[in-house]
Amino acid sequence: MATTDHETLRILMNHRSIRRYKPDPVGDDVLLQLVQAAQMASTSSGVQAFSVISVRNPDTKKKLAALSGNQVYVEECPLFLVWCADMHRLEIAGTVGVGEPVKSARNTEQFLIATVDVALAAQNAAIAAEAMGLGMVYIGGIRNHIDEVSELLGLPELVYPVFGMCIGYPDQEPLLRPRLPLEAVLHEERYDDTRQADHISAYDQVYRAYMSERSGGKLTGSWSEAMAAKIPVPARTHLLAYLEKQGFRLE
Template identity: 55%
Template sequence: MEMSYGPTIEGLMNHRSIRKFTDQLVTEEHRSAILAAGQQASSSSNMQAFSVIRITDRQLREELMAITGNQSYVLESPEFWVWCADLYRYTMAAGQGSGSERLEEANAEWYTIGAVDTALAAQNAAAAAESLGLGIVYIGGIRNDIRRVGELLKLPQLVAPLFGMCIGYPDQDPVVRPRLSPEAVMHENEYSSSAYASLIAEYDDRHRSYMRERSGGKLETSWSEQMAAKHSQSGRQIGGYLKQQGFRLDD
């Protein structure tokens, strides 16, 4: 008999990235609830080291879409939010800087706090949106030209854009993408890679089946093949920008 764990877990297990949305707008009530849920996420020492920028200007959306590699849903989704690691507000609260002063530089730990706080808040917001019948997709492509995004959004020192999020009512019903088996990600007492070869092979088979179903038989790419293709690409260069923004990543 299939186990039921309640609506929260069932909702999380049914997450799909949505890339096609209806024209129905997201109400202010729902926007507020989604943001409030994000704000209730765990935060390191209650620093709440993140900010969200809601993009409503069409020209700005078009520029951001171009930066992401012309992902059309950045322009077409009812809502597009940019999630930023934000230590600027913290320095002001701590009396270490203000808008007219040079802010104290932050080390890699500060950046890590901001990145983790931002991701936790965004995932809370994503789960909240899905519970309301909405769909989301994360947009890491804003880091394709992170400096330009920072300029467009007028980000001060110690604030860095990490990813975007499209939000809206789904106009598609994609199948759920399978994940690695729990045995591949859960370790006990110490890290062990001894079973990785067989676990990856098993996942490759499931991933091929998923790709066949998703593409209507046109593709059957394995996870390993996708990762090899990604590895062959040059990674986004963001270290220089983060240093420009005041994060000392070598400490």
């Protein structure tokens, strides 16, 4: 008979992005447990197409903070992890396996496999971190200057940074960010968009109240307004050229 791990659910349902940390260091023992938890995430056909780079050096964190859009918490967090999709190791594995060079297909499917693998692994680590009393926040800004980040971290061909992750002991208690109504994301048997506009309108009211409380009344915009401003703007258009330079053929 299946049982429910209420503590795990409590952790999942109380996730908040933490951007301010106590000065306490995150020890090597904790780092190892986080990465071991990451390794136990599901992975396509056992390929385990990810690597993670831990960064504690203040100078390196300062450079990464600047490259990520001057996000000061990247510099200030005790531990910064860069989660990378990694098909490079698989070519090495293929060569070990048959005793001669093996080159992967390097196509869109392998790109997706590696991207999904690293996302699943990182989320495992995020949940593990919160279970251990740590806080974290993802840093997509690591892709702002992805060439420079790759050079700084010495990334070889077929490895690319997907996002960063600040980790440390929380020094803040931010509000829980509300999510869309369950009915907007859960579909039965077939995709149903007949009431999406209604669900979004209802969420807008909740979102406005959240933003107002979070900003002390300075921000009162809705989620739909934020998305209307965001989605027409092409973001990080340099990524395709970078990925092709790293050896992927997105076709």
